[in-house]
Amino acid sequence: MNVREDMQMRRSTLRTNTIAAFAIGALALSGCAGSGGGSAAAGACAPAAEGEKVTLAMSSWIPNFQQTVDLWNGQNPDIQVEYTEVTQGNQGTYQAYLNQIKAGKTADIGYFDYDVMPTFRIQDGLLDLAACEGITDLQDQFIASVWNATALGEEESLFGLGLDFTPESLFYRADLFEQAGIDVPTTWDEYYEAAKAVRETGSYIANLPAWGTFWPTNWMQAGENWFALEDGEWQVDIARGEDDEIVQFLQRLVDEDLVTSYPLFQDEYSKALNAGEIWSQLGGPWGFALIPVTAADTAGNWSIEKMPTWEGSESIASWGGAALGVFKGSEHPHEAAQFLAWATTDPEALALNSDLGGLYPPIKGVVDAIPTMQEPNSFFGDQKVFVELDSWAGEVTPDWIWGPTMVQVNADLESEMAKALSGEQTIAEALQTVHDNTVDAIRAQGLTVAEAD
Numbered sequence: 001m002n003v004r005e006d007m008q009m010r011r012s013t014l015r016t017n018t019i020a021a022f023a024i025g026a027l028a029l030s031g032c033a034g035s036g037g038g039s040a041a042a043g044a045c046a047p048a049a050e051g052e053k054v055t056l057a058m059s060s061w062i063p064n065f066q067q068t069v070d071l072w073n074g075q076n077p078d079i080q081v082e083y084t085e086v087t088q089g090n091q092g093t094y095q096a097y098l099n100q101i102k103a104g105k106t107a108d109i110g111y112f113d114y115d116v117m118p119t120f121r122i123q124d125g126l127l128d129l130a131a132c133e134g135i136t137d138l139q140d141q142f143i144a145s146v147w148n149a150t151a152l153g154e155e156e157s158l159f160g161l162g163l164d165f166t167p168e169s170l171f172y173r174a175d176l177f178e179q180a181g182i183d184v185p186t187t188w189d190e191y192y193e194a195a196k197a198v199r200e201t202g203s204y205i206a207n208l209p210a211w212g213t214f215w216p217t218n219w220m221q222a223g224e225n226w227f228a229l230e231d232g233e234w235q236v237d238i239a240r241g242e243d244d245e246i247v248q249f250l251q252r253l254v255d256e257d258l259v260t261s262y263p264l265f266q267d268e269y270s271k272a273l274n275a276g277e278i279w280s281q282l283g284g285p286w287g288f289a290l291i292p293v294t295a296a297d298t299a300g301n302w303s304i305e306k307m308p309t310w311e312g313s314e315s316i317a318s319w320g321g322a323a324l325g326v327f328k329g330s331e332h333p334h335e336a337a338q339f340l341a342w343a344t345t346d347p348e349a350l351a352l353n354s355d356l357g358g359l360y361p362p363i364k365g366v367v368d369a370i371p372t373m374q375e376p377n378s379f380f381g382d383q384k385v386f387v388e389l390d391s392w393a394g395e396v397t398p399d400w401i402w403g404p405t406m407v408q409v410n411a412d413l414e415s416e417m418a419k420a421l422s423g424e425q426t427i428a429e430a431l432q433t434v435h436d437n438t439v440d441a442i443r444a445q446g447l448t449v450a451e452a453d
Contacts, residue, residue, distance in 0.1 A: 045132035047334040053077075054335045059084040060111035060324075061093065062163075063289055064356035068349050072339060079335045081109075089113055089322075090212060090414075094407050097327075101125040106327035108336045113322045114149040115213065115402040115410070117159055120325070121152055122404050122445055126159040127326040132337035135161070141345055145398045146362035150323045160323030161344040163353065165362035166284025167393040168217060168317045171291055173279045174303040174381055176203070184305055188249060191308045195258040198279055206280045207272070208253065209264040210418040212410030217282075217317035218246050220400045222310055227403040234404065234442055234449040239435035242428045251427050254420070261421035270294045282307055284320045285389060289358030292379045302380045306392040315397040321362075360389060405441040412437050 146162035185191035262269035273295035416430035
């Protein structure tokens, strides 16, 4: 499949069909998920009795989010949040959440990457927040693509409120590119040529991680969806042949030894960044927090730019991003929803989430509203990084759909791509295995699935 020729046709078709497909597919989801169907049930989000003091249990892996919770607790003595920091979702927390849902013993509030929300939806684990007073009134404040991601295509429902938006950027060592006289690439063709030039210096342009969440972004940017939902039937199109242009591009980087494959943000990776062995990293706004910690010796030498694009397109991908959601088993859904509304829209809360957690809130005009987001960042060469990011954030492709078993997909991607990066198999072979496993996993959920032609 040729990315450049097919991108616009695919997007046009998806833009027309996605909402209708999800509305039909919601019937299939609710059939599997018991009582968790489409529109909000009356009384599903009733407040606690008058005068009752409420304690909410919550977990997330947002850096320093305890300070946001402390701010809420100080302002709301009758609704206290007890916060637990946990490991990133795909590193064990999502499985713990699923186990708790199965056992009927969940906390009140959880944190969910957008890609896994359909997984928790089909397990009947998430409260439909449309039942909670005032929540849907917030819609106009949110970036549309993020609101749609938490609505899961159900027009009268909402299963979370977006806290973090992750337009992808290219984080790069501005000093090394300048010293070597190599232009910072703006297209993927330029990236390949730059990768060869960087390798001639003895270094590498980037690190390709085995992380499962990284790999879909390559096809997301090109508008080549892995999933679709038509007439209540899931379509799966993860497998890509050796002739796929993106497969060929990625495989070339590996085969020609143009990239490293260290575990991301671990010791080996950190040493390579600090030594100038790796010159760039693709990532979301979480890079503003993680790269300075991982490459502390290189402060002041980094910069950011819009991620390279495919020729003929300005679209970029989103790597990560997450929403707060209320577990359906919460005894205090009304109060939990109040906390969600505050944490995702209050300027003081958003400033803390950005300053201390490295988040980019999906609220319209957020950079203009929060002075600290307009400040230069000394680690990134005094660049106004959030101002820069905001200039291309609207170019995230809007049509990508996540499948209903992404916990499984991400785990399989990490396992299979580790083998591909080490040369045990090709990237195309890895994708075929993930595709086959995903078809089996979706069918095991009792959902109808058809493989793409």
